[in-house]
Amino acid sequence: MKYTPEQLLHDPFLNKGTAFTAEERAKYGLNGLLPSAIQTLDQQVTQAYAQLESKPTPVAKRQFLMQLFNVNHVLFYKLFSEHIVEFMPIVYDPTIADFIENYSALFIEPQNATYLSIDAQDDMEAALRRSANGRDIRLIVVTDGEGILGIGDWGTQGVDIAVGKLMVYTGAAGIDPSQVLPVVLDAGTTRKELLEDDLYLGVRHDRIYGEKYHAFVDKFVATAEKLFPHLYLHFEDFGRANAADILNQYKDKITTFNDDIQGTGIIVLAGLFGAMNISKQKLTDQVYMSFGAGTAGAGITQRVYDEFLQQGMDPAEAKKHFYLVDKQGLLFDDDDTLTPAQKPFARSRSEFKNAAELTSLEAAVKAVHPTVLVGTSTQPGSFTQPIVAEMAAHTERPIIFPLSNPTKLAEAKAADLIKWTEGRALVATGIPAADVDYNGVTYAIGQANNALVYPGLGLGTIAATSKLLSDAMISAAAHSLGGLVDPDKAGAAVLPPVSKLDQFSKTVAIAVATQAVKDGLNEEPIADVKQAVADMQWSPEYRDLTDVEVED
Ligand SMILES: NC(=O)c1ccc[n+]([C@@H]2O[C@H](COP(=O)([O-])OP(=O)(O)OC[C@H]3O[C@@H](n4cnc5c(N)ncnc54)[C@H](O)[C@@H]3O)[C@@H](O)[C@H]2O)c1
Ligand SMILES: O=C(O)C[C@H](O)C(=O)O
Ligand SMILES: [Mn+2]
Known part of the structure; x- marks a missing residue:
């Protein structure tokens, strides 16, 4: 395609703004269309960052950043990568x-x-x-x-x-x-x-x-x-009525991914591995309760259950470790409103003396004594102090992940969970949470948001030219996130920090691509997985424009 000088300046993929060099300005007819000073990308980043910092609210900041994105992708991503x-x-x-x-x-x-x-x-x-x-x-x-x-x-x-x-x-x-x-x-x-x-x-x-x-x-x-x-x-x-059906329709036919079901499953499983490293317990000893068993809740449960099987437990035994709670309370198998994803984990009423009373999270926690409680209910504040105290009375290190987003919908605040359990809870939240200081210990709070894994998962799958995104690749992603946190440090988080997101995205990508190649899913030959992943990665630098044609 041929550009006019004006079109070049307004193409966010090619535009360099004040960083167009003297040669480029002369060659592409940009002289007089820009102020005469020539800036480096770093200067542009410094200037744009100062503008960003002057914006009073997150919404105003995002508005500014979207405008920047619309005019210059390299500058936007350079700024993003630095902050x-x-x-x-x-x-x-x-x-x-x-x-x-x-x-x-x-x-x-x-x-x-x-x-x-x-x-x-x-x-x-x-x-x-x-x-x-x-x-x-x-x-x-x-x-x-x-x-x-x-x-x-x-x-x-x-x-x-x-x-x-x-x-x-x-x-x-x-x-x-x-x-x-x-x-x-x-x-x-x-x-x-x-x-x-x-x-x-x-x-x-x-x-x-x-x-x-x-x-x-x-x-x-x-x-x-x-x-x-x-x-x-x-x-x-x-x-909820469509997500799982669409995934099931396509997952064995094309390279596809449902973030809420699969991405969230990976990050929660990785968070549980982190929690196990800290508590020195075994995953297969845990009793898992999902509060809000919709797209994400049921998807996560399935992923964790699959891991129990992968660790050698038989299906009937593994099922006994999982409980779903939704609007109607604990889910029972005689309920004809269950979704297909809920059905495998619904319980029999005969397991409980007081089944008819298990219509709230509080009653279900009392009856089951879960060691893991994951919230994907969209019900703010639903992990109340009495519920958390009841859970913590029956397990030394309660694992509590209030994951509903955005902030206003979270089932609990990290600081409250730490306080209500005298620092024993292993907590991860859906949105970023500040460190919590309690009794002389600083607790880092992991972010169990699928954003910590879906970028690496996608990069690895694309780099491997994989025909499908298989369960084995998904499992490899969950297993790859370990080792970045020192579990023996007091107050350690269950997941690695977002500050290392670029590093561990690469780790996830390599693990996923390796698995794809191992299973023969790659459409093109891949001699070196690490190289294939590195070759797929773009970095925010101004590129040479020699292949761009501009005419007046
Ligand atoms: N942290 C993450 O990475 C992540 C990922 C996916 C979803 N989420 C969050 O999880 C929440 C749910 O998302 P989803 O896509 O599964 O939605 P969804 O609508 O499929 O599921 C929500 C479930 O909560 C149930 N629910 C509603 N009110 C309830 C109540 N009072 N008590 C018990 N259950 C109740 C609904 O019946 C439904 O089954 C959202 O807030 C979303 O932001 C977080
Ligand atoms: O978008 C997010 O923050 C995570 C997740 O996909 C969600 O739906 O909440
Ligand atoms: Mn989502």
Whole structure:
């Protein structure tokens, strides 16, 4: 493609702004289109960072960063890579939730996303092709906006979760931003206030379910696979009624991944390994309770259960270690509202003398005495002091992960969990949590957010040219995160710190790619896995523009 000087300045993949060199300015007709000073990328980073710091709120910071992203990807990612701990909660969760809720009102720019409407499916192929604009797309994050974090259905406004997740892929694992595409499948919304909002930017009707919806998803998958044959297709924040079905439909056919089910399963299992390293206990001795057994809750349970089997326990024995609690209380097998993912873990009423009374988390904890309690319920504050105290009365090191996002939905605060258990709880949270000082010990709180693993998982799978994302690769990812925390240090976290995200994303990628090659899933020969992973990684540096043609 040929660019005019103006187009070059407004292409975020190529634009260097004030860092265009004198030669480039002369060659591409940029003299007079920029101030005359020539800056280095580092100078631009310093200047942009100072601007960022002057913004008063996380929302204002994110607005600034998105504008920067829209004009210059290299500068945005260079800044991100230098301030990863500070940027994660701004670019991604929790600030992204405020953006999704206010997406239409805040809209400035479509941010290279593809907006596919259930009402205009004939345009689908052209829309995807035009958005890609000739780029070799290797990674799509797609959402239908129905189950955004724990904040529910936001229709087309959910597109920002796809944009944000992709930014983390690049910031954490070095996925080339020119090889990705965020996509929203707009099938309407159940949220009345959006349908009544004049500003709402999505299709203005109730969410469509059933056959028509599935045909829409299927058409999207087929079209994306046709246009982009080396695609890793990441599904994000689909609703509980669809997420698992879509994954099961496609996981043995194409290279696909559901972050809420599989990514969250990996990070929680890795957190449990970390907890075991600290407590010196065995995973297969734990009694696991999931509070909020939806997409994430049931997905995590399945992953941990699979690990019990992998460690040699027989299925009937392993099942006895798992309890699901949802709105109705402890889940029993005579309940005809159970989802397919809940059914394998539902209990028999005959196991309990007081089964009819087990309709709350508190009653279930009293009856079961779990040693692990994972919250994916979207119910803020539901891990109350009495519940935590009851759990802690029956186990020396209660493992408690309140994972509901964003911040306002967390089942408990890390500081309370540490205090209520006199420092015995092993805690991880969904969003970043500050260290907790208690009785002279500083407790570091691990972040059990799938963002710690999905970038490396994707990088490894893509680098290996893997046909599928297999359970063995997923398991390899969970096992690879160990060894980065000193478990014997007082107050050690169960997971490695976000400050090392770029390093351990690479570790995860190598583990995953190694497994793919070991199982013969690679479509192309891979002589050296480490090299293949390194070759896939993009770094935020201004590239040579010799292959770019510019004409007046
Ligand atoms: N930390 C992470 O990496 C991570 C990953 C995925 C999801 N999550 C969080 O987990 C939460 C759930 O996400 P999801 O995708 O599984 O949603 P989902 O809607 O599929 O599941 C939520 C479940 O909670 C149940 N629930 C609702 N009210 C309840 C109550 N009062 N008591 C018990 N259960 C109740 C629902 O019935 C449902 O089964 C969200 O807040 C999300 O942000 C965190
Ligand atoms: O997006 C996140 O922060 C994690 C997770 O995918 C979620 O849905 O909460
Ligand atoms: Mn999610």
